[in-house]
Amino acid sequence: SQQGEEDPQALSIQEGENATMNCSYKTSINNLQWYRQNSGRGLVHLILIRSNEREKHSGRLRVTLDTSKKSSSLLITASRAADTASYFCALAWGAGSYQLTFGKGTKLSVIP
Amino acid sequence: NAGVTQTPKFQVLKTGQSMTLQCAQDMNHNSMYWYRQDPGMGLRLIYYSASEGTTDKGEVPNGYNVSRLNKREFSLRLESAAPSQTSVYFCASSENRLARIEQFFGPGTRLTVL
Numbered sequence: 001s002q003q004g005e006e007d008p009q010a011l012s013i014q015e016g017e018n019a020t021m022n023c024s025y026k027t028s029i030n031n032l033q034w035y036r037q038n039s040g041r042g043l044v045h046l047i048l049i050r051s052n053e054r055e056k057h058s059g060r061l062r063v064t065l066d067t068s069k070k071s072s073s074l075l076i077t078a079s080r081a082a083d084t085a086s087y088f089c090a091l092a093w094g095a096g097s098y099q100l101t102f103g104k105g106t107k108l109s110v111i112p
Numbered sequence: 113n114a115g116v117t118q119t120p121k122f123q124v125l126k127t128g129q130s131m132t133l134q135c136a137q138d139m140n141h142n143s144m145y146w147y148r149q150d151p152g153m154g155l156r157l158i159y160y161s162a163s164e165g166t167t168d169k170g171e172v173p174n175g176y177n178v179s180r181l182n183k184r185e186f187s188l189r190l191e192s193a194a195p196s197q198t199s200v201y202f203c204a205s206s207e208n209r210l211a212r213i214e215q216f217f218g219p220g221t222r223l224t225v226l
Contacts, residue, residue, distance in 0.1 A: 003154060033214060033215075035215075042116070042218050043155070043217045088155070099160065101157075102156075
């Protein structure tokens with residue numbers, strides 16, 4: 001399937017450090033979304049970036065999109081223990097598409 | 113607002129048994145989705161309903177059926193459960209209108225098929 005691939009698969013950092021995770025994909029997209037999943041819970045939408053946008057911010061989150069490289073990055077600044085979770089990129093392929101394709105996720109551990 | 117609710121939270125079935133997973137949303141969303149999540153995997157779309165009265169297959173529809181009962185409710189049925197259907201099932205909904213396309217997820221149903 002045309003899913004995104006997150007990198008790294010796992011990331012462990014100290015509280016207060018920044019965390020960066022990446023998502024690469026192979027074909028053109030309409031938009032890319034990032035979701036967080038705490039252990040054993042449902043996913044929570046974090047941020048959406050459209051194909052004509054290059055950067056978006058939401059609180060401590062910064063997302064970039066490079067359509068020429070077919071990649072996106074999610075930066076979490078000044079991480080907290082509560083940021084410990086799995087982070088997934090989700091791709092929407094066409095305008096008006098109802099379907100999202102999820103990657104396998106990056107598991108982030110923030111050590112207090 | 114409860115958001116997206118799913119029942120049951122846990123279920124154990126024997127091979128060949130049937131069951132229906134229930135999902136309801138109170139956000140007046142147009143679209144609803146069923147996903148499964150297996151260890152080390154992302155979510156895979158089973159079926160979705162773009163709007164009330166329509167349903168479409170996703171990536172992994174085999175062995176499942178769905179019903180969009182009304183705008184609020186979207187159920188997933190396993191007619192003859194198989195061990196390969198052991199998974200965590202998530203229901204989601206989205207408005208899919210006026211650029212509001214983010215999905216809201218329920219807490220999940222953990223299903224084990226013996």
